[in-house]
Amino acid sequence: MPLNPPRQFDLIAFDWDGTLFDSTAIITRCIQAAVVDVGGVRPTDQAASYVIGMGLIQALAHAAPDVPAERHADLGERYRHHYFLHQHDISLFDGVLPLLADLKQRGFHLAVATGKSRRGLDEALQAVELQGLFDGSRTADETAGKPHPLMLRQLMREFDVSPQRTLMVGDTTHDLQMARNAGCPSVGVSYGAHEPGAFEALNPLTVVHSVAELHRWFSAHA
Numbered sequence: 490m491p492l493n494p495p496r497q498f499d500l501i502a503f504d505w506d507g508t509l510f511d512s513t514a515i516i517t518r519c520i521q522a523a524v525v526d527v528g529g530v531r532p533t534d535q536a537a538s539y540v541i542g543m544g545l546i547q548a549l550a551h552a553a554p555d556v557p558a559e560r561h562a563d564l565g566e567r568y569r570h571h572y573f574l575h576q577h578d579i580s581l582f583d584g585v586l587p588l589l590a591d592l593k594q595r596g597f598h599l600a601v602a603t604g605k606s607r608r609g610l611d612e613a614l615q616a617v618e619l620q621g622l623f624d625g626s627r628t629a630d631e632t633a634g635k636p637h638p639l640m641l642r643q644l645m646r647e648f649d650v651s652p653q654r655t656l657m658v659g660d661t662t663h664d665l666q667m668a669r670n671a672g673c674p675s676v677g678v679s680y681g682a683h684e685p686g687a688f689e690a691l692n693p694l695t696v697v698h699s700v701a702e703l704h705r706w707f708s709a710h711a
Contacts, residue, residue, distance in 0.1 A: 498674075498711055500650040501592060502641060504659035505603040505610065506541055507681025509589075511582050513660075515575050516541055517682075520552050523567035529556040541682040542604045542663040544634030576612065582680070584700035589622045592707060598648045601626040602640045602657065602667070624648070635663035638671035645671070656694075656711070658703070665691035678703060 507513040520537040524530070532552045540548035549564045550556070556564055592599055600623060603610055607628045614620060625647055627640035645655050652672035657664060660681020668675035669691055677696040679685035685696050694710070697703045 496595075496597075496711065497654075498597065498656045499654040500598040500600060500644065500648050501656045501658065501711070502600045502602040502644055504542060504657075504661070504664045504681075505601055505605055505613065507660035508658060508664070508678055509581055509585050509601075510613065511580060513538060513541060513682045516572070519568055519571040519575065520549065522571045523549065523564055524553040524556065526567040527553075527556055527560050527564050529553040529564075538682045542635050542659070542661040544604050544629030545606060547629075547634045548604065572609075582700045584704060586619075588700060588704045588707070589619070591704070592711075593622055597711070598624045598650065600624060600644045600648075602635075602644065602664075603627075604629045604635055604663070606630045635661075636666035636670055638667055641667060641671040641673060645673075662687050662691060665693055676703070676706065 503509055506516055517534055517537040520540070521531050524532055537552050540551045543551065545568065546561050546565055549568060550561055553564060589599060601610065605628055607630055610626060610628050625644055627643055629635070632643060633639040641655065641657060645652065655673045657668035657673050657675045658678065659665060659675065660678045661683040665675045665677055665688055675691070675693045677685060677688040677693040679696055679698045688696050695706055697706055
């Protein structure tokens, strides 16, 4: 085996919440609080966490089927109210910064493909001082919500990278389905919003259980 095997990918796209950012529990609670604020039935933890990764209104509507469509704007406003109260209480998972710095040093294009809004992502990137590590990003409000493949397709066009040379890393079935819809391989992480047992049907290259394990996988396979 050669000491330096050929690189398998050129573009690595990461989901944000639950993959790089340790925010799943707070997002779940914020969704629940928002639904109650507008008079809906409080979704279970499982129902609220399942929608993480979708576009905001799509996610809230799915989590609160009893809230009428004319209240969805209010639902989104209440979610943002609760989330912005807590956004500085959450941070990157341990090991994310060394992982990203290593991948950047190795010459990969790094991107974020997230269900967050553009405003929300930009504020998060400033808060954790990640400027300069990511070469590009797409959010659900400027493209299409997951699992629609538009955000990945736009990133591939931006960097002139084929689907086979693009890897999506995420913690939900929405992320892995988006990758599949775009024709891209994927890696699942089990420490985020979705139970990893649901990943198998979407054929990720692997499922890792920590950032440290993800870093080791990249060192051996990317």
